[in-house]
Amino acid sequence: MGDTSLLTTILLCPVVGLVLVLLTPARAVQAVRWISALSALAAGVLSVHLWRAYDTVAGGFQFVEIVPWVEQVGISYHLAVDGFSTILVMLNSIVFFTGVLTMWDLETRVKEFFAFMLLLVIGVYGVFLSQDLFFFFLFYELAVVPMYPLILIWGSGNREYAAMKLMLFLLAGSALLFPALLSIYHASGLGTFNMILLAQKAFDPDFQIFVYPFVFLGFGVLAGLFPFHGWSPTGHVAAPSAVSMLHAGVLMKLGAYGVLAVGIRLLPIGAVYWAPTFATLAAIGVVYGAFVAIRQTDFKFVIGFSSVSHMGIVVLGLNLAVLGKAGQDALNGAVFQMFAHGIMTALLFSTVGFIYDRAHSKTIADFGGLGSLMPRAVSVFIVAGLCGAGVPGLASFWAELLVFLAALKTYPIMGVAIIVSLVLTAIYILRVFSLAFFGPVNTKWEGLRELDLKGWQLLPRAILLAVLLFFGFFPRVLLDVIDGTTTGVLAAF
C-alpha cells in the first residue's frame, strides 16, 4: 500500500467492515464484534501512520487523490488532508475503536447496531477527508442518518423524543446548507466543487455576507451552537454509550469543522463581517451551558450541557480567529479543543455508560460514596471531569488557555466572562464528585462493588486516558501538526 491511496484505504476500513458485518449472519454476534473492532483497529493504525507521514514543514493539503465522479457538473471524488483533518481523523479512529470496545457487552440486535455505527463512522471519515463540496455534504448527511435508529432502538429513557428531535434539528440545519453550498458553486463560475479551488476564488463581498450565516448556522446546529443546541443534551442522554461517545466526541466536531472548512475558508469576508455576532452567541453558549449543567440531576445531562459549553469554546475560537488580534492562538486553540474535547467527552460517556449499565440509574442524587464501590470507574471519570475543568496536565488545558487568551485580547469583557465559566465548570464537576462519588456509601449499591471495571473493560478507558495525559504534557506534538495549517488559513485575513 503506497501513500498515494492512504486516505482511500482509511475510508475503506469501515466500508469493508460494514459489508462484512452485513454478510455475517445475525446470530454470529462474536464475529460481528470482532469485524467491527478489527476494522476500527486497522483504521486506527493507518491514522497513526497518517499523522506521522503528514509533512508539517510543508503544511497545506497532502495525500491528494482526485477521481472525476460526475464530470458534467464538476463533482469529483477528491480526498486530501491538512493539519486539521489529520488530527481529526485520528480523533475519529480513537473514538471509533474505544466505542466498539465499550459496546462489546451489547446483546440486543448486535449486528444492526454495529452496521449503523460503521455507517456513521464512514460518514465522519468522509467529511474530514473530502475536499469536494458535494462529497463533503454527502458524508455529512450520511453521518447524521444512523443516529435515528441508533438512539431509537438501543437508547434509553425518552429515546423516541430525543431521536426525532435530533433528526429534525440537524436536517433543518441541512436545509440551510443546501441553497448556501449550491450558491457557492454557481457563484464561483468555476463549474467545480473542488474546495481547494473554490477557496482561491475571491467571492463578491455582498455575496459572502449574504451566504455566510446560512453556512455558519447550518453547520453550527451540529456544533451545538446556542440557541440551536436543544437537540444535543437530550440526544446525548438517550443514546447508548458508544453512540454518545461518537455523537459528542466526533459528530459535533463535524459542525465546527464545516464552519471552518466551508465558511471560514471559502467565505473569509463574510466570516469577518459576522464574527462579532457569532462570537457573542458562542460565548453565551459557553456560560449558559455551564450554568445549566450545575442544576442537572442526571449524570448524562451534566455531560450533555458541558458539551454545549465546551463546543462553545471551539466555535468562539473559530470566530475570534478571523478577527485578527490573536488569530493564531484562537484557531490553534479551537482545533486543539475539538480534539481534546472529543477524547474527554468520549471518556466521560464511556464511563457513565458503564456505571449506568450496572446500576441502571443515572440520577446523581441516587448515588453516594460510589468512589469506594467502583474506585476504578470513578477515578477515570474524575480525571476526565477535571480535564473538562481545564486542569493543567490534561489536554483541554492548552486548548482552553489558547482560546481564553485570544478572547481576552480581542474582547476583554467577553474574555472575563468566559473565564468565569471555568469556575462554573469547576462547580458542576465538583458537585457531581461530591454528591455521587464521595460521602457516605449508599448501601443500596453494595452490589456494585463486584462490578467495577476489570480486565479488558479497562482497555478503552485506558487508551482515552493515556491520550488525554499525553497531549496534556506534550501539547507541541499536536500543535506542530496544526500550526502550519492555521497560518495558511489565516493568510486570507
Added chain:
Amino acid sequence: MSNLTLFLPETVCLLGALVLFFAQVFGARYTVVWLLGLLSGVAALVAAVWTWPLAGEPFFPGIYRVDFFSQFVKTVIAAGFVIVAAISGRPHTVRAGAWLELPMFLLLAMTGMMMLASAMELVTLYISMELAAYPVYITVALHRNRDISGESSTKYMLQGMIASAITLYGLSFLFGLTGSTYLSAISSQLGTLATQPLFWLAVLLVLAGFLFKLAAFPFHFWASDTYQTAPHEVITFVATASKVAAIAVLCRIAALVSPAAGDAELITHVLMWMSVAAMTLGNLAALRQGDLKRLLGYSAVAHAGYVLIGIQAMSAMGLTAALFYAMGYAAMSALCFLVVVELGRDEDLVTVDSLAGLHQRSPLLAATLLIGIFGLIGLPPTVGFIGKWFLFSAAIEQGQFVFVLVAAINSAVALYYYLLVIRQAYFAESDNSNPIHTDVVTLAVAGATTGLVIAMGVVPGWFWALSVEAVVALMG
C-alpha cells in the same frame, strides 16, 4: 422494415396485450397469464434498450419521434412495469374475477405511456394520453372490496377526465394560434407566439392533464384517496411508470418552449408556485396520516413539487435533473410499495401501525423499506439525496435562492412522517410475529431495485450521463 423497428417496444407491448386478451378468453390460468405479462414486460424492456442507438420517425413525418430521450423514457417505464408485474404473482387485493385482466390492462396503459414519450403532434399526444389513462381508470377500481374502491376510483376517473378536458381545451388554443397540430410548427413559430399571452395560457392548460398524472397541485385531490384504496399492485404502477411518463411529457413541453424562456415568466411563476404549494401541502397533510398508502400518496404530491423545481427552471440542467429524479423516484417508491404489497396480502388497507414488528417478521423487507424511505427523505447514500441536489442546483442556477430554501425546509418537515414509518418498522413491537415469506421473484426485484437506488446515489455518473444525453436529444 427499419422504420418499424423504431416502434419495436410499443409493438411488443401491443402484441403482448393481444396474446393476453386471447389467453383470458380461452381461460388460461392466472400463473400463465402472469408469466406472459412479465415476459412481455421484459421483452419491452429489452426492446427499449435495444433501440437506444436508433433515431428516426416510424410513421408520417413530424408525428412520432424516436430519439434517445423517448427510448430512455420508455426503458424506465418498461422497468417500472417489470417491477409491478414481478410483484403481482398473487395480486391478493385485486378482485378474484379480475386477476386475468390485470396484466393486459397494465400493458395497454404502458403502451400509451410509451407513445406519450414520442408523440410530436397534438392529436397523437392526446390519444396516447387517453390510452395511458383508461386502462388505469379500470384497474384502480378492481379492489376486492367494492365498498372501499368505489368512491375513490370514480373520483380518480372524473378528475382525470376533467384534467384531460382542460388539456384538450389548451390544445385547441394551440391549434388556433398556429394553424397546425405539429409541435415542430409551434417551435418554428415560437418567436412570434412567445409574445402572445394566449400562447402561454394555452401551454399552461395543456400541462393540466400531465400535472394530474403527476399529482401536482392543484390536480392532486385524487392522490390520497386513490393511493389508499386502489389495489396495491395497481397503485405501484401509478406511482412509478405513470409518474415517469408524466414527467417525460412535462420535459417535452418545457423543452419546446424553453428557447423563449425569457418571455415565459408567467409560466415559470405559475409552475414555481404550484411546486411550493404541492410540496408544502403534501408534506403537511402527510404528517397526520395513519394509512401507509395514503401517506405515500401525499408524499407523492410533495415529490411532484420537487420535480417541478426542475421543470420550471426551463433549462437543460433543470430538465436533466427532473429526468434523473424521475428515474430515481420510480425506484424509491417501487421499494416502498413492494413492502406494501408483501405486507398487505391479507389487508384491504395498510396502516402505518401494521408495520410494527416488521424487522422481526422479515428483516429484508424492513431493510427494503428503510432504503426506500431514506430515499424519499433525500438522505445519502440513496439517489434521493443526489437527485434533490441536482434539482436544487438547477433552481440556484436561475438565482432562486429562497425557493430552494423553502424546498429544503420542506424536506426537513417531511422527515417527521417518514421517520415515524421507520420507527414502526424497526422499533415498535407487535403480537403478530409470523414471518412474512417472500417469493424468489419479489426478493430479486427488491434486491435489484435497492441496488439501483444506492448505485444511483453513490456512483451517479453513468445515470447522469444518460439523462444528459436524453435531454440533449430532447432539446436538440
